[in-house]
Amino acid sequence: MPAPASPPGSDTDGSLLSVVGVPPGAAGARIVRDRVEQVLTSPTAAFALVSDPESAIAVVRPELPLEDPHTALVVLTSGSTGDPKGVCWSRENLLAMAAMWRDRYPDSIDAPRVVALPVTTAGGLGMVVRAVIDGAPSVVVPSIAGAGRFTSEVFAETIEPVAEAGPVVSLVPTQVALLMRDRLGRQALRTMRRVFVGGAAAPDRLLTEARDLGIEIVTTYGMTETCGGCVHDGTPLDGVSVRVDHGGRIHLSGAMCALGYRLRPQETTESFIGDTFVTGDVGSWDGHRLSVLGRIDDVVQIRGINVAIGAVERAIVDSGLVREAVVVPFDDDIDGSHLHALVIPAHDAPGPRGREWIQTLSEAVGEQLGRIAVPRSIRPVAVLPYLPGGKIDRRTARTLLPPDATSSEDRTEEKGT
Numbered sequence: 001m002p003a004p005a006s007p008p009g010s011d012t013d014g015s016l017l018s019v020v021g022v023p024p025g026a027a028g029a030r031i032v033r034d035r036v037e038q039v040l041t042s043p044t045a046a047f048a049l050v051s052d053p054e055s056a057i058a059v060v061r062p063e064l065p066l067e068d069p070h071t072a073l074v075v076l077t078s079g080s081t082g083d084p085k086g087v088c089w090s091r092e093n094l095l096a097m098a099a100m101w102r103d104r105y106p107d108s109i110d111a112p113r114v115v116a117l118p119v120t121t122a123g124g125l126g127m128v129v130r131a132v133i134d135g136a137p138s139v140v141v142p143s144i145a146g147a148g149r150f151t152s153e154v155f156a157e158t159i160e161p162v163a164e165a166g167p168v169v170s171l172v173p174t175q176v177a178l179l180m181r182d183r184l185g186r187q188a189l190r191t192m193r194r195v196f197v198g199g200a201a202a203p204d205r206l207l208t209e210a211r212d213l214g215i216e217i218v219t220t221y222g223m224t225e226t227c228g229g230c231v232h233d234g235t236p237l238d239g240v241s242v243r244v245d246h247g248g249r250i251h252l253s254g255a256m257c258a259l260g261y262r263l264r265p266q267e268t269t270e271s272f273i274g275d276t277f278v279t280g281d282v283g284s285w286d287g288h289r290l291s292v293l294g295r296i297d298d299v300v301q302i303r304g305i306n307v308a309i310g311a312v313e314r315a316i317v318d319s320g321l322v323r324e325a326v327v328v329p330f331d332d333d334i335d336g337s338h339l340h341a342l343v344i345p346a347h348d349a350p351g352p353r354g355r356e357w358i359q360t361l362s363e364a365v366g367e368q369l370g371r372i373a374v375p376r377s378i379r380p381v382a383v384l385p386y387l388p389g390g391k392i393d394r395r396t397a398r399t400l401l402p403p404d405a406t407s408s409e410d411r412t413e414e415k416g417t
Helices: 026-041 053-060 091-104 122-134 152-165 173-179 183-190 204-212 265-271 309-318 355-369 394-399
Strands: 018-021 047-050 071-076 086-090 113-115 138-140 168-171 194-197 217-223 228-232 241-244 249-253 276-285 290-295 299-302 305-308 322-332 336-345 377-380
Touching (some): 026 138, 086 091, 091 228, 122 138, 138 152, 152 173, 152 183, 173 183, 290 309
Parallel strands (some): 113 138, 113 168
Antiparallel strands (some): 217 228, 249 276, 322 336
């Protein structure tokens, strides 16, 4: 995919932005690596690394000067709300995040890096950036960004040349779950020096199964605005500060916080305060460990009680009957809100998957969170929609529910897949 031409001189004069089209697969990873090397050596280079240049131009407006001359890379957020934003990373951001990872994992500085996530997202791009800064070798899973299907066979074949050196990899929970389903995938994960899992909350059951097999798995929390995961297994990396305000909103501070949003001055002012990013997540902080409950806009009120959507999804998966779940809230004139769930049954879940199966699942949620959190309907499906970065596409998930899902009546789905 050729990159559209930016104004002459825009990649060298430090005032404008070059839009770089990044195709799927290993070819795109090579392009990104070249651009990362360029921004690390040239203080005037600035690139927007995007998978769809045509639509990205309207977001990043390359013909307009940079608001902050320290901008090195512009990374688009996933746009799960339908409104993607360009996040401006500086060269200092890249160096700071790499240093934080090296301080936490000094034994992994020379480890080969496995690039298994789209390199236009914080997870995949961060892996490339750290490989370049650390001078570490890397291999690219050829299926990234939709170039092919991610399978145990593809992953195992990719890591084979570096397996003996103990590589590290960043994955999303769905990839870990897929690899854990068969012997080849589990063996591949066990060769990893570390498996970093982020992009979404990983089910406790999945983490326990992986760790019981001796897989060195680390959960990460962060976002594009913090150059990726900066809190690992609930503990901030050195140089990262965490605060939770009176409303439960998580604030993250440190040199890894981005410069702001491209051409969104009001949102930048609201979200970036000095070296602090005010996240859209709620959680708890005991001074040592951060627990993330979910998105602040995913906490709904049902009959006057706050219910966290993420907590309901985790409770569904923790039942052991379900492999993946997404919970969709709807406004309710009487109760305030009501919930509906789309679930992929676990391959070893007992059947038949009718009313008795759904009742058992509902009871598991009720026991953990209370009856108020039990979805009004639970609908088994074969697949769930995901964005390229590995997060659930909640807008599309809503369209998979039947038209009467907004009804105040209980219409629990009894049909199996």
